[in-house]
C-alpha cells in the first residue's frame with residue numbers, strides 16, 4: 001500500500017514536502033485500520049470459525065416466494081429481478097461474517113467496520129423488502145369488502161379507491177425505492193409511504209403490509225425506463241390480498257408478521 005501512495009505521488013507530481021504528511025495520514029488512517037497480514041489473518045479467521053462462526057445465522061434464498069405467471073409482469077422480468085434478490089441475501093451473509101470476524105480480531109472500532117455497519121440498512125432491507133415484495137405478488141386475488149382490512153382502508157382513506165390512488169402516487173415518487181402500505185401498530189394508522197433506496201424514510205416500528213418495488217430493475221425487462229406507470233398498473237392486478245390481510249390481522253393483535 002505504501003508503494004501505491006508513493007506511485008500516486010509520482011504520477012500526480014505532488015511536492016516532496018507533502019509526502020511525509022500523506023505518509024502520516026496513511027499510517028494513521030489506513031494501515032491501522034486494515035486487517036492483519038494475510039497469514040496472521042488466516043490463522044485468526046480459522047480460530048474465529050472454530051469459536052464463533054457457528055453462531056452466525058445464514059440467510060437463505062426463499063425459493064417458495066418466487067411468483068410466476070403474473071398479469072402484465074413477465075416471468076423473464078421476475079427471473080431477472082430474482083437474481084438481484086439472491087445478491088442481497090449473499091451480501092447480508094458476507095456482511096455479517098465480515099463484521100463478526102472484525103469484532104473477533106479487535107477491529108470493531110475501525111473505519112472499515114463502521115463503513116460496513118452503515119451498509120446494514122441497505123443490504124438487510126434489500127433482502128427483507130424483496131421477500132415481502134415477491135410474496136405479495138399473486139394474480140387474480142381479491143380483498144373481500146367485508147374484510148377488516150377493507151373496512152379499515154375505507155374508514156381511514158374515505159374509500160378504497162382513494163387509498164388505491166394514494167398508493168399508486170406513492171409508487172410514482174421520483175427516485176428509486178419502494179411504495180409501501182404500512183400500519184402504525186401503536187395507533188392503528190394506515191399510511192402509504194415511499195422509501196428511498198431500501199432504507200431511507202423507513203419509519204421505525206411501522207409494519208409493512210403491502211410492498212411495491214419501484215426501482216427501475218423491477219420493470220426494465222418488460223418496459224423501458226419510462227414504464228413505471230404501466231408496471232404499477234400491472235402490479236395492482238397481482239396483489240396477494242389474502243396475504244396482505246393476514247399481515248394486517250397479525251399486526252392488529254400485536255404479532256409481527258413473518259416474511260416466510
Ligand SMILES: [Fe+2]
Nearest residue numbers: 084213215218
Ligand atoms: Fe428490486
